[in-house]
Amino acid sequence: MSETLTTSEAGAGAGTVTLSLQGALNLALDELLAEDPKALVLGEDVGTLGGVFRVTSGLAAKHGAERVFDTPLAESGILGMSIGLAMAGFHPVPEVQFDGFAYPAINQIVCQLARMNYRSRGAVPMPVTLRVPSFGGIRAPEHHGESLEALFAHVPGLKVVSPADPQQGYSLLKAAVRMPDPVIFMEPKSRYWQKGEVVTEAAAAASAAAAASAAAAAAATNDGGRSLGAADLTDAGLTGARIARPGRHLTLVAWGAMVARCLQVADLAAEDGIDVEVLDLRWLKPIDAEALASSVGKTRRAVVVHEGPRTSGLGAEVAQLVTERCFGTLKAPVERVTGFDVPYPSGDLEDEYIPNIDRILFGIQRVLEYKRG
Template sequence: MTELATTPASADATASEHSMQQAINAALRTLLAEDPATLVFGEDVGRLGGVFRVTDGLQAEFGDQRVFDTPLAESGIVGLAVGLAMNGWRPVPELQFDGFAYPAVDQIVNQVARMHYRSRGAAPMPITLRLPSFGGIQAPEHHGESLEALFAHVPGLKVCSPSDPADAYRLLLQSVRADDPVVYLEPKARYWNRSPGALTEPDLPIGASRVVREGRHATLVAWGAMVHHCLRVAEFAAEDGVELEVLDLRWLKPIDTAGLTASVRRTGRVVVVHEAPLTAGLGGEIAALVQEHAFRDLRAPVQRVTGFDVPYPAGPLEPQYLPNADRVLLAVQRTLEF
């Protein structure tokens, strides 16, 4: 255990350094304050303040009518959000962990994603489903899943994942203010890391990626905790004289095809890095988009460095499962040598 964040209740949107915990807490505070229709609910989000302290202090500040605990029943949590949304509320439910979204898939897929369509626009679903996601914290089973491909596959849902505190703040404001349902995947492994950057209003449209490091030899495409990892791999590559660009995809649906293509035009080589298993993961979708839109700019086949096609492993095996620096570097080398 290294640095420990101070309690998120002390988060101040004007301070220059935050953890992602604090940034998301501050975003929820901003959203609850600006719109009385916004509601925050889920298991332990009220009195306890969330198992990751992300909702710390919100119930005390906004009351137990707007920030409240639910029974341990994920399908019920999301079903409640659907009913509230149909009655004019703006629900921001939390499912405590990625793996516990599975019991709610019926509500998410059959109701949240298609109610707007089914009602011919009469019942929009301005729901933002907060989902602590991905691995890297040595948690037990069901606490390290990557669900982005599952939800990106469902028509009607938008999916995003922030990689740093300031962007977590912006993406959450944008997700909750949107009248469409958004699945907001919070990278648990990055909750505690503090980074500079004031918490500011969203400055990019929904669906926009961003280049977080410029380079000319190859592009690493990542999201969530893998962005930070790719930035460190890019430092290694720089020691070897290879300049890697790192593209933080941010939105996993819609995917920023223009941003992706622009980066490929600069570098000609692409390595997608994700924690989720390989098969039918988003790496395949990204590879398809790149070859459709930038085929002539490619100097090598798109590489994928991912988790394996196995259930997410128990804590001690995480380092063997998650894409490590060597696996990413080998993939980069394959594109350089092609």
């Protein structure tokens, strides 16, 4: 563990720890390795080095080099090995070091990992969680800033999820690894060092026990989704989208690193009297269409924001899901604010490529001023 655990002493935050996303993911992996003797962590430099973002720091020393180990520099091999290990009954958590390095493993992911359960009529499930440091924003070279969610979401048999903050990282990684299905876990690398309060499962269990003896307290814990109670750490709380900020006038739909940006935009929109709801989609396959319908059914306006290129991006899928369910009540077509249809640019240009605050505000304004006919 490179992150120091500091237990909060304030009454409201009892049982929470302050962690970066990197520290929260490290804690989740640590606890998963401790609870599940079949769990394995493998990838380039995840062992001795502890990962280029320190996500696996200390895990090899604590859980052994047989369970947390370095692989050759060959992504196809990392995935092929994980598939074989899953066939043999293990629960591998491989890492592909950066988004753009998933391409050499696409054949293993698409043709084997995603299909083995289907091909074997359920006899050979693939409980593999592929961690992929994803998206842009760290001034890195080519292949280190790409958004592959639309590619992966298009592949039948895969689940795709992206956490937006430390709590989501901790809880969603645990949920993903415990699933019997292959999950692509897209970590927003520009958010690795942002800290937040994390309710651990142990703390949530203690809190649930306390709540059981004081049932009246349960109703007071809902503050719009910014903090999690025990209920949010159950399976039911981790399968769909979550409202990161409630609002009345317009829904911003986002995932990964764009959730934090949309929360900033919502604060700025409030200065102009526009009350924006931010829906953190979390699961990108399957998408929580009911949460989309519920939110946009209320606000009647939607803007979807993502870093990846516009054409055939996941924003198109979100727009269609909203349109199918809310066509009669929508005040304007669903707006997309996205990256551009070009290869991911060098670091100097990424602030222009990734949706910035003004581009998102423009998208909101276009929806607000739309007139029918």
